[in-house]
Amino acid sequence: MRLVLKSETDVLKKVEEISGQNVFSCYQCGMCSAGCPMSEEMDLLPNQVIRLLQMGAFDEILGSSTVWLCASCYTCRARCPRGVDLARLMEAVRLIVLRKTKDDYIPPARMVKEKLPQIALISALRKFTR
Amino acid sequence: MKLAYFPGCTLKTTAKKLETSALAVAETLGLKIEELPNWNCCGTVYSLASDDLIKQLAPIRNLARAQSFEYKTIVTLCSMCYNTLAQSNILVKNDGEKLKKINEFMSEEEDYRGEVEVKHFLTLFKEFGLENIKKIVKKPLSKLKVACYYGCLLLRPKRIGIDDCEQPHILEELVLSLGAEPVNFPYQVECCGSYHTAVKPEIVAMRAYRILENARENGADLVVTSCPLCYFNLKDRQRDVKRLYAGFKEMPVLYFTEIMADALGIT
Ligand code: SF4
Ligand code: SF4
Numbered sequence: 001m002r003l004v005l006k007s008e009t010d011v012l013k014k015v016e017e018i019s020g021q022n023v024f025s026c027y028q029c030g031m032c033s034a035g036c037p038m039s040e041e042m043d044l045l046p047n048q049v050i051r052l053l054q055m056g057a058f059d060e061i062l063g064s065s066t067v068w069l070c071a072s073c074y075t076c077r078a079r080c081p082r083g084v085d086l087a088r089l090m091e092a093v094r095l096i097v098l099r100k101t102k103d104d105y106i107p108p109a110r111m112v113k114e115k116l117p118q119i120a121l122i123s124a125l126r127k128f129t130r
Numbered sequence: 131m132k133l134a135y136f137p138g139c140t141l142k143t144t145a146k147k148l149e150t151s152a153l154a155v156a157e158t159l160g161l162k163i164e165e166l167p168n169w170n171c172c173g174t175v176y177s178l179a180s181d182d183l184i185k186q187l188a189p190i191r192n193l194a195r196a197q198s199f200e201y202k203t204i205v206t207l208c209s210m211c212y213n214t215l216a217q218s219n220i221l222v223k224n225d226g227e228k229l230k231k232i233n234e235f236m237s238e239e240e241d242y243r244g245e246v247e248v249k250h251f252l253t254l255f256k257e258f259g260l261e262n263i264k265k266i267v268k269k270p271l272s273k274l275k276v277a278c279y280y281g282c283l284l285l286r287p288k289r290i291g292i293d294d295c296e297q298p299h300i301l302e303e304l305v306l307s308l309g310a311e312p313v314n315f316p317y318q319v320e321c322c323g324s325y326h327t328a329v330k331p332e333i334v335a336m337r338a339y340r341i342l343e344n345a346r347e348n349g350a351d352l353v354v355t356s357c358p359l360c361y362f363n364l365k366d367r368q369r370d371v372k373r374l375y376a377g378f379k380e381m382p383v384l385y386f387t388e389i390m391a392d393a394l395g396i397t
Contacts, residue, residue, distance in 0.1 A: 017180065038333070041333055069333075071325070072178065073321035074282055075286065078286050085178075087178055106329050110329075111328045111329055112331055117140045117143070119138070119139065119140045120362065121328055123210070123325035126174065126177075
């Protein structure tokens, strides 16, 4: 992948502040991506998201579906040999986007119209809307 | 010891079967369980951000309420409620500053002291003693091969997990005490796709297919779970699985308390 880097250190600072994680703890072993249940659907693998964060390439992450496909399953966190809580990093990126754009990522009107358990709807609203 | 039961929203609607069977089992075991008065939705997903404390209010309110009724323990059935209550509880236990802020905000409640214990029914049953459960089984589930599905939120993150997060066995032990046979089930801790069921049902159907086929390959007659969302994704999404995978055969999915109630002769 070829990138034009414009190191966005303020965004990285925000990500680290919201998540409480140090992205430079990651040594790119790929364990997180190997076990991620959603990786097949993702255009960037979870470890690539961290790599891009390390490089300050926030735009690349914004254009990707990865943080939105993350299901907060905590598998990566349980397995990371460096103790990085990737689930929190994913949440931080989602929040930065939601807070910036003032739009829902997926508005309620575009959610599935069938009888769902409340916990499905409430959690989807918490993750995808402002 | 009195235990406060926190049902959560879904236990009163789509997961009514989970509540009914669990409470019937608890009564048979002689456990003193009372529904927490005035409980509110816990928010379903624990907030993973350091800077939006407002999302911790819903779970902490329930814990404060349990405290005000002098309950030392709050028990839950839904894996999502369990996870949210337990993680928020740890957050405020370890961070006096945040606890203080939350308490100041919740002016109508007494201050939460961070002392209520959050427990899942499975842990409660284990503490009751699986040997004791075995003794009161009326209709052993012999020859029934059961795939025990845990999903994510009972086990991860580790500090709130009710068992080992990669190779749990608490459900298997329970199933054994009921006279049934737990099968080897490598996909038991794989995520079902969770809330994506509300936005991308086809992804959930693909996850469900893999999990259910893994149970089938290992000889399971049925799958049991404790989470109303996993239950919906593994059971109701089989409609979508059939559309995606020709020849897929239905796999029964039940709450663990339903097979318990059967074995104890309650139904
Ligand atoms: S498992 Fe941890 S160290 Fe390895 S790539 Fe993922 S985040 Fe980095
Ligand atoms: S928490 Fe998100 S990134 Fe991590 S394994 Fe689960 S779905 Fe993948």
